[in-house]
Amino acid sequence: MEKRTVFSHKLLPYALLAPQLLVTIVFFYWPAGQAVYQSFLIQDAFGISTEFVWFENYRSLFSDPAYYSALGVTALFSTVVTVLSLSFALILAVEADKSLKGAGIYKTLLIWPYAVAPAVAGVLWLFMFQPSLGVFGKMLNAAGFNWNPYLNSGDAFALVTAAAVWKQISYNFLFFLAGLQSIPKSLIEAAAIDGAGPTRRFWSIVFPMLSPTAFYLLTVNIVYVFFDTFGIIHTVTRGGPAGATTTLVYKVFSDGQAGGDLGTSAAESVILMLIVIGLTALQFRFIERKVTY
Amino acid sequence: MVENRPFAAIFSHVVLIIGVVIIAFPVYLAFVASSTDATTISNGQLSLIPDRHLIENYAKVLFEGTDRSTKQPMIVPLMNSFIMAMIIAIGKIFISLLSAFAIVYFRFPFRNTAFWVIFLTLMLPVEVRIYPTYKIVADLHMLDTYAGLTIPLIASATATLLFRQFFLTVPDELIEASKIDGAGPWKFFIDSLLPLSMTSIAAMFVIQFIYGWNQYLWPLLITTRDDMQTIVIGIQKMLTVTDALTEWQLAMATTILAMLPPVIVVIAMQRLFVRGLTETEK
Amino acid sequence: MADVVLNLVGKLYAGNIRAVSDVSFAVPDGGFCVLVGPSGCGKSTLLRMIAGLETVTDGEISIAGRVVNRIEPMHRDIAMVFQNYALYPHMSVYDNMAYGLRNRKTPEAEIAARVAEAARILELEPYLKRRPKQLSGGQRQRVAMGRAIVRKPQVFLFDEPLSNLDAKLRGQMRVEIKTLQRQLGVTSVYVTHDQLEAMTLADMLVVMNRGRIEQIGEPLYLYENPATIFVAEFIGAPPMNMIGLDPAVGIPAGLSGAESLPVPPTGAMLGIRPEHLHLDRGDGERGSRLRLELKIDAIEAVGAETYFYGHLGSTGPRLVVREAGRGVVPTDGARAFLADRAHIHLFDKASGRRIEM
Numbered sequence: 001m002e003k004r005t006v007f008s009h010k011l012l013p014y015a016l017l018a019p020q021l022l023v024t025i026v027f028f029y030w031p032a033g034q035a036v037y038q039s040f041l042i043q044d045a046f047g048i049s050t051e052f053v054w055f056e057n058y059r060s061l062f063s064d065p066a067y068y069s070a071l072g073v074t075a076l077f078s079t080v081v082t083v084l085s086l087s088f089a090l091i092l093a094v095e096a097d098k099s100l101k102g103a104g105i106y107k108t109l110l111i112w113p114y115a116v117a118p119a120v121a122g123v124l125w126l127f128m129f130q131p132s133l134g135v136f137g138k139m140l141n142a143a144g145f146n147w148n149p150y151l152n153s154g155d156a157f158a159l160v161t162a163a164a165v166w167k168q169i170s171y172n173f174l175f176f177l178a179g180l181q182s183i184p185k186s187l188i189e190a191a192a193i194d195g196a197g198p199t200r201r202f203w204s205i206v207f208p209m210l211s212p213t214a215f216y217l218l219t220v221n222i223v224y225v226f227f228d229t230f231g232i233i234h235t236v237t238r239g240g241p242a243g244a245t246t247t248l249v250y251k252v253f254s255d256g257q258a259g260g261d262l263g264t265s266a267a268e269s270v271i272l273m274l275i276v277i278g279l280t281a282l283q284f285r286f287i288e289r290k291v292t293y
Numbered sequence: 294m295v296e297n298r299p300f301a302a303i304f305s306h307v308v309l310i311i312g313v314v315i316i317a318f319p320v321y322l323a324f325v326a327s328s329t330d331a332t333t334i335s336n337g338q339l340s341l342i343p344d345r346h347l348i349e350n351y352a353k354v355l356f357e358g359t360d361r362s363t364k365q366p367m368i369v370p371l372m373n374s375f376i377m378a379m380i381i382a383i384g385k386i387f388i389s390l391l392s393a394f395a396i397v398y399f400r401f402p403f404r405n406t407a408f409w410v411i412f413l414t415l416m417l418p419v420e421v422r423i424y425p426t427y428k429i430v431a432d433l434h435m436l437d438t439y440a441g442l443t444i445p446l447i448a449s450a451t452a453t454l455l456f457r458q459f460f461l462t463v464p465d466e467l468i469e470a471s472k473i474d475g476a477g478p479w480k481f482f483i484d485s486l487l488p489l490s491m492t493s494i495a496a497m498f499v500i501q502f503i504y505g506w507n508q509y510l511w512p513l514l515i516t517t518r519d520d521m522q523t524i525v526i527g528i529q530k531m532l533t534v535t536d537a538l539t540e541w542q543l544a545m546a547t548t549i550l551a552m553l554p555p556v557i558v559v560i561a562m563q564r565l566f567v568r569g570l571t572e573t574e575k
Numbered sequence: 576m577a578d579v580v581l582n583l584v585g586k587l588y589a590g591n592i593r594a595v596s597d598v599s600f601a602v603p604d605g606g607f608c609v610l611v612g613p614s615g616c617g618k619s620t621l622l623r624m625i626a627g628l629e630t631v632t633d634g635e636i637s638i639a640g641r642v643v644n645r646i647e648p649m650h651r652d653i654a655m656v657f658q659n660y661a662l663y664p665h666m667s668v669y670d671n672m673a674y675g676l677r678n679r680k681t682p683e684a685e686i687a688a689r690v691a692e693a694a695r696i697l698e699l700e701p702y703l704k705r706r707p708k709q710l711s712g713g714q715r716q717r718v719a720m721g722r723a724i725v726r727k728p729q730v731f732l733f734d735e736p737l738s739n740l741d742a743k744l745r746g747q748m749r750v751e752i753k754t755l756q757r758q759l760g761v762t763s764v765y766v767t768h769d770q771l772e773a774m775t776l777a778d779m780l781v782v783m784n785r786g787r788i789e790q791i792g793e794p795l796y797l798y799e800n801p802a803t804i805f806v807a808e809f810i811g812a813p814p815m816n817m818i819g820l821d822p823a824v825g826i827p828a829g830l831s832g833a834e835s836l837p838v839p840p841t842g843a844m845l846g847i848r849p850e851h852l853h854l855d856r857g858d859g860e861r862g863s864r865l866r867l868e869l870k871i872d873a874i875e876a877v878g879a880e881t882y883f884y885g886h887l888g889s890t891g892p893r894l895v896v897r898e899a900g901r902g903v904v905p906t907d908g909a910r911a912f913l914a915d916r917a918h919i920h921l922f923d924k925a926s927g928r929r930i931e932m
Contacts, residue, residue, distance in 0.1 A: 111559065113316060
């Protein structure tokens with residue numbers, strides 16, 4: 001879509017674009033390029049000499065069990081968080097959509113966690129499940145579960161997952177509710193007259209019409225789990241115990257900071273970049289499809 | 294609804310109320326904890342009814358800080374978070390309005406290139422270029438400054454795309470009428486486009502304020518001085534000592550303080566928030 | 576005051592798409608020129624070129640003797656009324672009208688006087704503080720007019736200004752526009768696809784088709800002397816009846832008295848307006864009149880007149896007859912109608928041009 005009438009001015013448009021382009025180039029493209037460049041370098045321990053090593057950093061990355069562990073954790077984490085938060089959000093949205101009177105109030109009561117920082121969400125859940133003084137942590141231990149997210153990989157993963165799901169439900173709920181409310185009521189009524197009961201209507205009419213929203217949310221949620229959960233992991237588990245909650249992003253952070261191994265960290269960044277590009281491309285495929293839908 | 298089944302309606306409400314309780318409980322618990330004293334928590338005797346140390350805890354955390362960990366009054370990080378969120382939100386809106394205006398209302402060489410340069414930043418979240426960006430900010434001597442905290446986060450493809458989308462829906466006749474009425478590009482922007490964009494701008498503001506307020510990784514790296522910290526980082530620093538020493542009642546008070554501004558923004562401006570969210574991210 | 580002169584004006588869009596070719600005409604000072612044609616005929620493009628909203632790729636446009644091809648719209652001293660009114664939604668009615676004057680640094684007192692005058696003429700005085708959203712369609716239309724007249728421009732340009740109104744309001748506004756234009760005496764160029772609007776408003780009618788001018792002239796002259804088949808069919812409602820005449824095939828069944836018409840070897844179209852066909856009651860003298868036998872399919876009596884729809888012969892072209900009054904109400908079946916020779920039109924089938932008789 002283009003404007004039929006525009007202004008003709010030689011320099012003004014460049015001046016208008018300058019601030020954004022400047023920030024974009026200095027703080028986006030230049031560092032991204034640097035990341036790619038650094039991923040081909042190895043620095044000695046004292047940072048005195050650097051050597052151009054082509055794919056050496058990538059090679060050592062892919063022979064490092066810790067990296068595979070981070071890949072595995074990220075894959076599992078994103079699957080579990082996405083599936084759980086989408087399911088809970090869908091259930092709530094379907095019920096809220098039915099309720100004619102309360103929908104607005106429920107909406108208000110359910111969407112605010114969007115405004116809570118992931119790090120804050122992490123602290124809230126840590127406090128509830130702290131093993132010695134947390135309300136639920138104590139309960140679990142009293143029930144004989146031997147709950148300790150500081151020492152127990154499974155417990156740590158579960159806690160981080162719970163916080164991440166809790167934080168993401170509101171976002172998914174909002175989109176599902178909007179999706180549900182945009183389905184014409186006459187369609188539902190027509191299906192009811194055609195003899196479809198509520199359950200059948202949901203699976204044969206509502207769910208298919210909601211699938212564009214669901215697909216969109218799927219990619220957004222994966223990106224969320226990849227990147228935004230950093231705050232949760234950093235406050236709750238610091239990637240531990242024994243790397244049980246170290247995701248790819250957390251590993252980029254910790255390798256670069258603690259170890260100071262910038263070459264490896266950069267190589268990890270580049271791989272992450274490729275993943276984001278892949279996810280974005282996927283999302284575009286979806287947008288294109290939606291346009292023709 | 295199509296059916297009229299009272300039982301189904303009750304079921305809906307039950308499901309929703311359970312949902313609301315699960316969503317709200319962690320925050321309620323934090324609130325209760327922030328109203329109690331250290332001993333009650335460390336003995337694991339937290340009840341579900343607020344205690345009477347509320348004002349005391351908040352005053353302490355705001356103006357004195359914790360006794361054992363950071364010892365910093367939290368009023369400073371609270372202000373920093375506010376300043377950071379405001380600069381990011383306003384800055385993003387400002388530069389995005391200008392660039393969207395250029396892209397929609399002018400024809401010039403490299404217009405498409407400029408659009409794609411902005412657009413492709415969607416694929417470069419700060420997490421994937423974290424250390425090189427840090428290095429640039431360090432080289433520019435922007436560590437521990439508001440500029441360093443905000444400027445690298447200010448370029449936003451999302452806001453530019455939203456405004457571009459909105460400008461494209463403004464009828465062509467409006468610029469034509471303006472041209473005939475003798476308005477140049479700048480006058481058209483100020484007199485017509487900006488007033489018409491007010492709702493979009495407000496919606497964008499809500500989203501970007503929350504985005505700025507909730508930043509974590511970036512301030513964690515870029516700030517070292519206590520007086521440049523943000524509130525979200527402040528909480529995390531309170532927890533760094535061994536658990537037994539964590540002053541949870543103060544940490545929870547800080548948590549509530551850290552949540553309050555963005556949550557209030559979302560609830561007070563719910564309409565704009567929903568609009569901003571659903572329109573930008575589609 | 577100002578005349579508007581177009582000299583061999585053309586518009587070629589990027590991608591070699593031709594929108595307008597070789598358009599020349601002159602609107603005299605104070606004249607009301609209507610550009611009419613089907614959608615896509617180039618009339619709006621032409622108007623937008625006069626306004627300066629489109630570049631002119633060929634020829635010259637001059638306003639008051641000054642070539643304006645390269646002059647920005649704001650310096651052309653024109654005002655334009657848009658189809659969707661293009662009112663500034665965030666400004667009051669007053670500010671909408673004042674905006675163009677303020678941009679030209681007119682003193683506030685002068686602005687106030689001119690807006691008050693326009694508001695009085697257009698009966699908008701009670702609404703000056705309102706926003707466009709709070710007005711009805713007709714009122715918005717008036718504000719758009721007001722915005723044009725406060726500027727006291729040399730030329731008014733109208734781009735289908737009434738097409739968003741309902742039929743009743745359209746009729747009413749049509750009269751108001753005409754009155755106002757007479758009163759102010761400002762040269763006007765008006766674009767519409769509605770031939771009735773074109774007929775009633777124009778001093779000078781320009782019929783366009785496929786980017787070219789079909790015919791220029793006074794509305795009634797065009798009605799009576801259409802230069803081409805296109806004009807004949809476009810002007811007038813219901814449209815002119817057209818009967819194909821092909822010398823190779825011979826006179827169509829049901830038609831008599833057409834033997835002496837100067838039909839070229841490539842064929843012709845015979846045109847007769849619906850009101851020029853009259854029931855053959857068998858009492859009058861046939862003389863040199865044409866006689867058409869129709870098989871009637873439908874009759875519409877609308878009070879002041881009666882329409883007969885039927886086919887010539889019984890399988891020939893479909894024709895319409897308009898009789899004044901209730902006429903007679905005949906039973907279905909065949910009916911004969913007569914047409915005066917003075918009222919028939921003949922066009923060359925190949926070129927579409929009129930054949931003078």
